[in-house]
Amino acid sequence: MLTGDEIRKARKAKNLTQSELAAIIGVSRSAIYDWERGKYSPTGERAIKLANALGLSVTEFLPDYLLEERKPNEAAPTNHNIILVPLLSDVTRACCGMGNGYEFPDDTIEGRLAVDVDALGPIRTNGMFACRVEGDSMAAARIYDGDIIVVAPEEEPIDGDVVLACYGAHQRWMIRWFYAQRDGSIILKAANPEYPDIKITPEDVDCGWYRYLGKVIAYQGSPKKGI
Incomplete structure (x- = not known):
């Protein structure tokens, strides 16, 4: 499962700000901030949209025990x-x-x-x-x-x-x-x-x-x- 730091690095690799990524996914900038500092993790449709925006596999956002x-x-x-x-x-x-x-x-x-x-x-x-x-x-x-x-x-x-x-x-x-x-x-x-x-x-x-x-x-x- 991706850590918050890995999400942040993937966002920066796409040259996206937190606000830009939030707009793509349809969430608030504070949600991106919380994901990146590891407060909680995206799930369901939000995980899918985040994976698409960052060019990642959704399976990377799943807990290890699901894989x-x-x-x-x-x-x-x-x-x-x-x-x-x-x-x-x-x-x-x-x-x-x-x-x-x-x-x-x-x-x-x-x-x-x-x-x-x-x-x-x-x-x-x-x-x-x-x-x-x-x-x-x-x-x-x-x-x-x-x-x-x-x-x-x-x-x-x-x-x-x-x-x-x-x-x-x-x-x-x-x-x-x-x-x-x-x-x-x-x-x-x-x-x-x-x-x-x-x-x-x-x-x-x-x-x-x-x-x-x-x-x-x-x-x-x-x-x-x-x-």
């Missing part, structure tokens, strides 16, 4: 309303574009990412995983190049949800808005109009060209639903 070893693909529940989900390595970035061509990598787990369960709302966390994204096709959905997303495979999508899917002969990963059609087909729509819609037919599903990987929650906040 016990687990199977690499196992989400780890804690007593602090935080789930530690597997974070896939950089080579498995999900593409906010036309896909990156990687198969689902069970054996490329980089570490564990702490996710505030309360901030997620009612959601099935079993099998949840996280990965980084690249590209600009979903920026209007508040998912930006370089973000970390959390994917919930057991959540059934409804129209306008952001999903992570595999598509095509190469099982390309892509993040899109999901729309079910009356004829049984699915439309995967980018938030950026420069990217064409992708129509998934029932035949595509039957032959394995389309695979739903889960509902996406942007780690920095909730993704914006489509219209």
Whole structure:
């Protein structure tokens, strides 16, 4: 777990004042002051926002007893309303574009990412995983190049949800808005109009060209639903 002095050094490495960091996180400057002098430690969503602002892993803010070893693909529940989900390595970035061509990598787990369960709302966390994204096709959905997303495979999508899917002969990963059609087909729509819609037919599903990987929650906040 990071000490107050380590938080202060990380802030200075980012060339941020206490007031500037407080504004980014949405807390008072006195909260930053108290964290840095070790009066108390950030938890939950504040720890997540602080980690993002300082470019650190949220797991660094967790008490050591929460970081016990687990199977690499196992989400780890804690007593602090935080789930530690597997974070896939950089080579498995999900593409906010036309896909990156990687198969689902069970054996490329980089570490564990702490996710505030309360901030997620009612959601099935079993099998949840996280990965980084690249590209600009979903920026209007508040998912930006370089973000970390959390994917919930057991959540059934409804129209306008952001999903992570595999598509095509190469099982390309892509993040899109999901729309079910009356004829049984699915439309995967980018938030950026420069990217064409992708129509998934029932035949595509039957032959394995389309695979739903889960509902996406942007780690920095909730993704914006489509219209």
